[in-house]
Amino acid sequence: MDFTLTEEQVMIRDAARDFAQAELLPGVIERDEKQEFPTVQVRKMGELGFLGMMVSPDYGGSGLDTVSYALAMEEISKVDASASVVMSVNNSLVCWGLEHYGTEEQKQKYLTRLAKGEIIGAFCLSEPEAGSDATSQKTTAIDKGDHYVLNGTKNWITNGGTADVYLVIAQTDVSKKHHGINALIVEKGMPGFEVGPKEQKLGIRGSDTHSLNFNDVKVPKENRIGEDGFGFKFAMRTLAGGRIGIASQALGIASGAYELAKKYSKERKAFGTEICNHQAIAFKLADMHTQIEAARHLVLKAAWDKDNGNNYDLSGAMAKVYASQVAMDTAIEAVQIHGGNGYVKEYHVERLMRDAKITQIYEGTSEIQKIVISRSILKD
Numbered sequence: 183m184d185f186t187l188t189e190e191q192v193m194i195r196d197a198a199r200d201f202a203q204a205e206l207l208p209g210v211i212e213r214d215e216k217q218e219f220p221t222v223q224v225r226k227m228g229e230l231g232f233l234g235m236m237v238s239p240d241y242g243g244s245g246l247d248t249v250s251y252a253l254a255m256e257e258i259s260k261v262d263a264s265a266s267v268v269m270s271v272n273n274s275l276v277c278w279g280l281e282h283y284g285t286e287e288q289k290q291k292y293l294t295r296l297a298k299g300e301i302i303g304a305f306c307l308s309e310p311e312a313g314s315d316a317t318s319q320k321t322t323a324i325d326k327g328d329h330y331v332l333n334g335t336k337n338w339i340t341n342g343g344t345a346d347v348y349l350v351i352a353q354t355d356v357s358k359k360h361h362g363i364n365a366l367i368v369e370k371g372m373p374g375f376e377v378g379p380k381e382q383k384l385g386i387r388g389s390d391t392h393s394l395n396f397n398d399v400k401v402p403k404e405n406r407i408g409e410d411g412f413g414f415k416f417a418m419r420t421l422a423g424g425r426i427g428i429a430s431q432a433l434g435i436a437s438g439a440y441e442l443a444k445k446y447s448k449e450r451k452a453f454g455t456e457i458c459n460h461q462a463i464a465f466k467l468a469d470m471h472t473q474i475e476a477a478r479h480l481v482l483k484a485a486w487d488k489d490n491g492n493n494y495d496l497s498g499a500m501a502k503v504y505a506s507q508v509a510m511d512t513a514i515e516a517v518q519i520h521g522g523n524g525y526v527k528e529y530h531v532e533r534l535m536r537d538a539k540i541t542q543i544y545e546g547t548s549e550i551q552k553i554v555i556s557r558s559i560l561k562d
């Protein structure tokens with residue numbers, strides 16, 4: 183078994199690390215405080231190819247593998263999880279979904295610009311009453327021949343205000359249950375489409391989360407992704423890959439918090455010595471390091487499964503549920519190691535602790551991941 187990264191993977195990881203330190207770290211505290219979207223930084227991420235990492239160069243992407251994407255996500259998330267969720271949604275949900283299931287016309291019209299980061303995408307599945315229970319969509323897309331009429335509300339949509347292209351999951355024929363659901367490409371500015379208020383969030387506060395309202399929005403038929411009724415499968419396939427991105431984000435939050443705690447423990451003195459020399463602290467660091475390494479193996483295995491054509495539903499769900507737990511646990515311990523300093527903004531760990539929580543909620547809660555895992559292991 184070979185755990186060695188390729189030269190290209192190392193280069194991508196290092197480039198993401200350098201970018202995060204040079205471009206994301208300055209101002210990350212202020213952006214979090216003001217709930218300010220990292221507009222300039224996201225544009226630079228697009229120029230460097232971080233927003234369409236796995237998309238073919240034929241459509242403006244970087245043509246890289248999922249392992250490289252996971253490595254870059256970890257590095258960006260160590261510093262700024264608000265920027266990395268923009269990256270994750272654009273790469274895993276929007277670009278991947280369009281490249282794999284979109285028509286040539288849809289790819290030419292939308293994917294190329296999304297992959298270059300010239301425009302940003304959003305993925306719109308969740309509703310006030312349909313988050314985990316994704317088949318219970320209330321948003322309707324009624325078939326009117328050459329177009330659909332879209333009505334309803336979507337909630338907690340990442341990139342909700344900044345996106346130009348929205349992949350909206352909606353019910354066309356309730357009698358067919360999940361086989362009656364479609365995925366439609368909706369453009370900002372289509373009449374009847376309104377972006378609702380921005381959510382005031384606990385964490386990832388630099389990211390832009392909104393509700394969306396659709397009032398008789400006329401969406402041309404050519405904007406449907408896949409065959410009639412493919413929308414639920416589209417969402418499930420897209421989310422299966424998205425979970426690897428969020429697992430990488432959780433891993434990054436954990437390793438970012440750990441690195442800060444380790445550094446602090448070597449500088450801060452108490453009882454006559456650096457606090458890392460006390461076993462109470464050293465054992466915490468040992469646990470953090472071990473759990474992060476285990477999470478990294480799960481994340482990279484899931485990414486490797488995807489790159490090698492293996493089923494990645496199980497490995498992706500295991501990576502997400504475990505890495506997000508490690509992110510939460512590690513960030514809490516990092517605050518503890520920092521003591522009083524951990525509770526104030528300038529040491530960064532309180533932000534990482536707040537950011538960690540969302541990784542247990544979005545793109546399928548930990549409970550949903552356990553449904554996916556248990557169904558998979560019990561089916562044979």
Ligand code: CAA
Nearest residue numbers: 307308313314316317340418419421422495544545546550
């Ligand atoms: N791949 C392909 N098809 C799948 C699938 C998968 N991973 N999982 C389910 N399906 C298919 C099934 O095969 C079935 O199709 P058939 O009837 O044709 O066989 C159909 O979907 C229904 O399957 P289930 O009966 O298993 O569906 P269920 O209602 O029991 O739900 C679930 C399964 C796993 C719980 C699913 O509803 C789920 O993943 N829920 C969570 C949704 C989610 O992640 N929401 C987060 C919102 S997006 C977000 O957070 C983005 C962001 O902004 C950051």
